[in-house]
Amino acid sequence: MTLFDSFKRLFGAKRNGDAEGLACEDALRLVHEFLDGELADVPHAQVEAHFEMCRRCYPHLHLERRFREAIQRACVKETASPELRSRVLQLVSEGRPDS
Numbered sequence: 001m002t003l004f005d006s007f008k009r010l011f012g013a014k015r016n017g018d019a020e021g022l023a024c025e026d027a028l029r030l031v032h033e034f035l036d037g038e039l040a041d042v043p044h045a046q047v048e049a050h051f052e053m054c055r056r057c058y059p060h061l062h063l064e065r066r067f068r069e070a071i072q073r074a075c076v077k078e079t080a081s082p083e084l085r086s087r088v089l090q091l092v093s094e095g096r097p098d099s
């Protein structure tokens, strides 16, 4: 953490105990929208700053990121078997009205 970050944490903490003007419950509620890049009401930078400043919320973001990465890795490895693939293709071609 840089000195600037330390100052930001100090001054941010004065605002009703929030980091970067965002309450922890709001940051945690927005974690999915934040990771999806779909924040509607709160600027992305504000939520990002909260997670960077807040020791309480950062582990939640970190865990959610790791969880999503694990899901993605699992999904990438998941492919249809050759048998299933040919069966699906056969059914699709049989289902065509012009064939």
Ligand SMILES: [Zn+2]
Pocket (backbone or CB within 6 Å): 019, 023, 024, 025, 027, 050, 054, 055, 056, 057, 058
């Ligand atoms: Zn927090």
